[in-house]
Amino acid sequence: MAQKRIVLDPVTRIEGHAKISIYLDENGNVEEAQFHVTEVRGFEKFCEGRLYTEMPGITQRICGICPVSHLLASARAGDDIMGITIPEAARLLRYMMNSAQIVQSHALSFFHLSSPDFLLGFDSDPAKRNIFGVIEKFPDLARRGIRLRKFGQEVIEMLGGRKIHPAWAVPGGVREPLSEDKKQIILDWIPEVKETTKMGIEFFKSYIDKNKDVVENFGNFPSYFLGLVNEDGSYNHHDGFIRVIDSNGNIVLDKVDPRKYYEYIGESTSDHSYLKFPYLKSFGYPGGMYRVGPLARLNIAKSMGTPLADKELKEFKSFSPNGVVLSSFMYHYARLIEILHCIEKIEEIVQNPIIYKGKYRVYGGVNKEMGVGVSEAPRGTLFHHYWVDENGILTKVNLIIATGQNNLGMNKTVDQIAKAYIKNGDIKEGMLNRIEAGIRCYDPCLSCSTHAIGQMPIKVEIIDKSGNIVKTIVRD
Amino acid sequence: MSVVTLKIDDIECTGKVGQTILEVAKENNVQIPVLCDLKGLTPVAACRLCLVEVEGLPKLVPACATKIQEGMVVKTNTEKLKNYKRMIVELLFSEGNHICASCVVNGHCELQDLGYMVGMDHVRFDYLWQSFKIDSSHPKFVMDQSKCVKCTRCIRVCDEVEGAHVWDLRGRGINVRVSTGFDEPWGQNKDCTQCGKCVQVCPVGALFDKNATSSEMIKDRSFLQRILEGREAKIWVR
Ligand code: SF4
Ligand code: FES
Numbered sequence: 247m248a249q250k251r252i253v254l255d256p257v258t259r260i261e262g263h264a265k266i267s268i269y270l271d272e273n274g275n276v277e278e279a280q281f282h283v284t285e286v287r288g289f290e291k292f293c294e295g296r297l298y299t300e301m302p303g304i305t306q307r308i309c310g311i312c313p314v315s316h317l318l319a320s321a322r323a324g325d326d327i328m329g330i331t332i333p334e335a336a337r338l339l340r341y342m343m344n345s346a347q348i349v350q351s352h353a354l355s356f357f358h359l360s361s362p363d364f365l366l367g368f369d370s371d372p373a374k375r376n377i378f379g380v381i382e383k384f385p386d387l388a389r390r391g392i393r394l395r396k397f398g399q400e401v402i403e404m405l406g407g408r409k410i411h412p413a414w415a416v417p418g419g420v421r422e423p424l425s426e427d428k429k430q431i432i433l434d435w436i437p438e439v440k441e442t443t444k445m446g447i448e449f450f451k452s453y454i455d456k457n458k459d460v461v462e463n464f465g466n467f468p469s470y471f472l473g474l475v476n477e478d479g480s481y482n483h484h485d486g487f488i489r490v491i492d493s494n495g496n497i498v499l500d501k502v503d504p505r506k507y508y509e510y511i512g513e514s515t516s517d518h519s520y521l522k523f524p525y526l527k528s529f530g531y532p533g534g535m536y537r538v539g540p541l542a543r544l545n546i547a548k549s550m551g552t553p554l555a556d557k558e559l560k561e562f563k564s565f566s567p568n569g570v571v572l573s574s575f576m577y578h579y580a581r582l583i584e585i586l587h588c589i590e591k592i593e594e595i596v597q598n599p600i601i602y603k604g605k606y607r608v609y610g611g612v613n614k615e616m617g618v619g620v621s622e623a624p625r626g627t628l629f630h631h632y633w634v635d636e637n638g639i640l641t642k643v644n645l646i647i648a649t650g651q652n653n654l655g656m657n658k659t660v661d662q663i664a665k666a667y668i669k670n671g672d673i674k675e676g677m678l679n680r681i682e683a684g685i686r687c688y689d690p691c692l693s694c695s696t697h698a699i700g701q702m703p704i705k706v707e708i709i710d711k712s713g714n715i716v717k718t719i720v721r722d
Numbered sequence: 723m724s725v726v727t728l729k730i731d732d733i734e735c736t737g738k739v740g741q742t743i744l745e746v747a748k749e750n751n752v753q754i755p756v757l758c759d760l761k762g763l764t765p766v767a768a769c770r771l772c773l774v775e776v777e778g779l780p781k782l783v784p785a786c787a788t789k790i791q792e793g794m795v796v797k798t799n800t801e802k803l804k805n806y807k808r809m810i811v812e813l814l815f816s817e818g819n820h821i822c823a824s825c826v827v828n829g830h831c832e833l834q835d836l837g838y839m840v841g842m843d844h845v846r847f848d849y850l851w852q853s854f855k856i857d858s859s860h861p862k863f864v865m866d867q868s869k870c871v872k873c874t875r876c877i878r879v880c881d882e883v884e885g886a887h888v889w890d891l892r893g894r895g896i897n898v899r900v901s902t903g904f905d906e907p908w909g910q911n912k913d914c915t916q917c918g919k920c921v922q923v924c925p926v927g928a929l930f931d932k933n934a935t936s937s938e939m940i941k942d943r944s945f946l947q948r949i950l951e952g953r954e955a956k957i958w959v960r
Contacts, residue, residue: 297858303824303936413936423937609933611861637858637909 266681266706268664270716272708274671281685283693290643298327298617298638303413305630305645314347315623317415318484319630322619324417327506327634329613335604336419337485339702342595343405343415344484344621345588349439350398351624352540352581355689356446357391360578363683367371369676373698387449390442394585397439404428419607426602436593440554443589447582448559454579463663463666464684465574465659468493469535470526472651474622477501479548481587483622489546490526490536495570499526504620507629513646524651534682535654538626539688540580545570550583552590558583568691574659581624581689612638623648625689652688659684668708671716678706678719727795743785743796744772754798755807757832758873759786760923762946763882768874771810774798783808787789794917808840816847817896819854819868825927826939833871833924848898859909862932870900870928875918883949886913889920900928919945936937 268279289308293301302320308314324499332340362375365384374382381388385627405424406412414421454461470493474486479500488507490499490625514523514531526534536542544563550556554623562583563569565576595601612634626648633642662683667677708717727736730747737746742765747754757769767784774785777795785798797803803892814833822828836842854868874891877900881887888911892901902911920939921929930939952958 295853295856297856297864299933299935300824300826304821307823413938416935416938418933421935611932639856639858688732 262720266660268668268706268708270668270671270710272711273425273467274668274710276661276665276668278567279661281653281660290645293643294640296640298324298612298632298634298640299417301630301632301640302415302417306413308464308645308647312347312351312623312625314343314406315628316630317412317621318344319621319623319628320619321415321417321538322485323617323630323632324619326617326619327612327614327632327638328417328617329607330418330610332419333605333608335423335606338595338598338601339405339420339423339606340415341484342424342601344403345396345591345595346401346405348397348398348483348622348624349585349588350402351689352585353391353395353398355624355686356393356578356581357388359689360683360686361387361391362636363679363686364450369679374464378562381572387445390438390445394439394442397435398588400435401432404432418609419605421607423604423606424596424601426655429596429602432592436589439589440586443582443585444554447579447586450579450582451561454575461573461575463662463680464687465655466572467658467662468572469537469655469658470529471545472499472526472536472538473543473546473569473627474504474620475547476551478548480551481543481547481549481698483543483550483584483588483647485621488620488627491546491570493570493572495545495568496566498528504629505618507618507620507646508631511629511646514672523653525654532654536651537574537655538651539577539624541574541577542579542626543622544583550587552587552594554590555583555587558586565591566597574655574684577689583598612636625649627652649688656688659687673708673717673719681706726790726792726794728790728792730796733796737790741790743774743776743788743790743794746790747785747796747798752798753839754785755836756786757871757925760875760943760946762950763875763878763923766817766874766878768872769810771807773803773806775800775803779821793940804840808842810850811836811840812845812847814871815845816849817852818870819849819851820926824936825869825942826930826934826936827927827941828937830937830940831927852896857908859907860914860916860931860932861909862916863908863918864930864932865900865908866928866930867899868928869926871926872898872900872916873925874900875923875925876900878927879919879923879946883946884915884917884919886915886917888914889957906913 260544265494266279266281269277269278289683293304296304301324302317305320326444358377361381362377366375366379377388402412406414470490472488472490474482475489476482488499488502488504489497491497502510510527511524512527512531514525523531525531526536528534544559547559550559562571562579565571616633621628628648631644631647632640634640658680663680667680669675706719708713710716724739725736726739727734729735730750730752733750733752735746735750744754744756744759754774755771757771759765761810765787767787770784772785773782775797776783790891820833822834825831857865877889877891880889888902889900891898892905894936902908908914921931922943922945924941
């Protein structure tokens with residue numbers, strides 16, 4: 247009897263390893279490298295049959311680092327199903343919570359996860375290349391970074407009653423306004439966190455001055471950039487319109503109501519990853535690949551809308567002749583500028599009396615059979631799309647998450663690094679560290695959901711022309 | 723004689739004729755877990771969480787539905803009872819789909835409290851993961867079958883207090899469901915007065931206000947007390 251071989255690969259759950267396949271040509275040079283996301287989570291399926299009002303509470307459990315993003319996108323999808331416009335106080339409060347969320351998540355990404363690479367060097371002792379190593383060598387910066395994250399977390403808690411998974415935003419607005427006694431606590435904290443962010447920025451700028459090669463090799467490639475902006479093109483991380491630009495800075499889509507995203511964005515699947523690959527319909531797949539997240543948001547924005555961040559945005563844009571920064575390494579810089587905007591916004595919003603006194607929640611029923619909620623998560627634009635029956639029971643759910651949209655970008659980044667570090671079948675030292683840092687530029691959920699401290703567990707398979715695995719490098 | 727003396731967990735207690743073991747235990751600060759019982763509604767002894775041992779009786783008896791008798795010796799907390807009660811709570815969890823994290827009554831749920839009370843750190847039985855329906859056809863309330871523990875409080879309050887008898891049980895065994903007459907959508911039921919009493923007495927997140935989101939629903943049962951007091955004071959008797 248003929249033998250049949252069934253290969254299950256990638257195996258689900260890969261024990262938290264980022265799996266990467268590198269394909270070599272006849273001469274042992276890299277033909278293609280792929281980054282796999284092998285986790286499949288059934289959220290879209292098991293939400294069917296539930297009520298749309300439950301979705302903020304359910305979907306925020308998708309992530310422990312950015313629950314707020316899902317909470318807000320989901321509440322917005324609920325607003326849409328109800329066919330209502332939320333009160334201004336609720337809009338501001340939601341913007342404030344999203345700002346706090348971006349601060350805490352970016353602070354974690356920059357100070358806890360990525361700064362060890364810059365401060366201590368990519369090839370420094372891995373046992374020390376973590377936040378503890380940073381604390382040892384740069385105690386002040388490390389302490390400040392940790393406090394910056396704490397600031398974001400505490401603002402979230404002041405608004406939502408808890409730091410993680412606050413079920414605070416609801417279809418129709420928010421459950422509670424900010425209590426007035428919190429105002430001064432927040433204002434007193436602002437100068438310190440601004441200073442910390444500026445220190446981070448100075449530090450990062452001096453790093454890239456000295457390490458031009460890193461900027462060159464880390465996912466430096468053209469792509470479209472997608473994100474939300476206000477109607478006038480200024481930065482908005484929560485309730486703006488979709489704008490897409492190409493790598494030359496030409497606006498290819500603008501003022502698109504995010505609730506109509508599906509007219510412009512398609513989703514493709516691939517054999518090597520469980521993530522869906524979204525692309526711009528008008529450019530097809532894979533030509534219409536785009537990047538989202540901090541880099542994209544800054545590339546598409548004309549201004550930041552707050553003074554300190556605006557000043558920094560000008561410098562950021564000056565890194566490229568046409569104002570569009572292509573290197574994925576600059577995600578880090580973009581993150582810091584976003585933190586600055588968010589701090590300034592929080593400062594502005596807490597001083598607006600409407601958030602303490604205004605109406606913050608409205609009620610309504612099911613008025614539409616479909617609703618879309620969009621918000622900028624720290625890692626990129628997040629889409630929640632729900633279909634409901636006349637009683638609000640979900641019949642279909644589609645979620646497009648940031649990491650999915652950056653999937654193509656991450657693949658390209660890994661590909662570029664692999665090409666720079668593998669020549670004629672010879673793998674140069676330090677490749678793993680560079681790949682790790684390359685992936686970390688995008689701050690995919692994976693990097694935090696696995697091991698925040700220490701190294702990212704990676705499995706790299708190198709495959710020759712005839713499909714044989716010639717080498718497997720595993721780092722746990 | 724209108725006074726009865728008995729022993730509950732070695733405490734000498736007295737009670738009035740006609741009182742239940744549960745009532746006297748409560749008066750003497752002996753905690754007995756309950757789920758189906760609710761003051762103001764006829765006891766049905768459906769959940770079996772209040773089971774106690776009575777000396778001389780071969781079977782365990784439900785404290786909520788057993789009247790006290792002179793000289794009774796009651797034990798509420800033996801190893802056997804503790805074991806049974808934990809098992810009952812575990813079975814309730816494994817039968818429904820109780821996802822506390824996103825439930826509307828998270829933090830204010832009697833089933834959740836029972837889990838803590840009986841020390842349920844995990845469920846030893848396989849979850850059934852049955853597929854249940856949510857009925858959100860009513861303009862004000864929602865019925866989520868996946869959380870229902872079949873305590874029948876809703877049925878009793880609607881029948882005995884509101885007098886509408888919208889709800890009843892249908893099906894057998896594991897397929898028992900609380901349902902409206904002819905199992906029509908709640909929103910189409912002509913008897914429902916939209917009073918919300920069933921929602922307030924439901925111990926879990928099976929019945930809730932339509933706009934409630936996770937952890938937001940806090941039930942208020944004070945109306946039952948007011949009605950009881952009114953009945954006692956005969957304020958509705960002409
Ligand atoms: S719906 Fe609530 S009150 Fe009614 S039987 Fe089920 S759990 Fe009890
Ligand atoms: S409380 Fe007595 S059987 Fe339920």
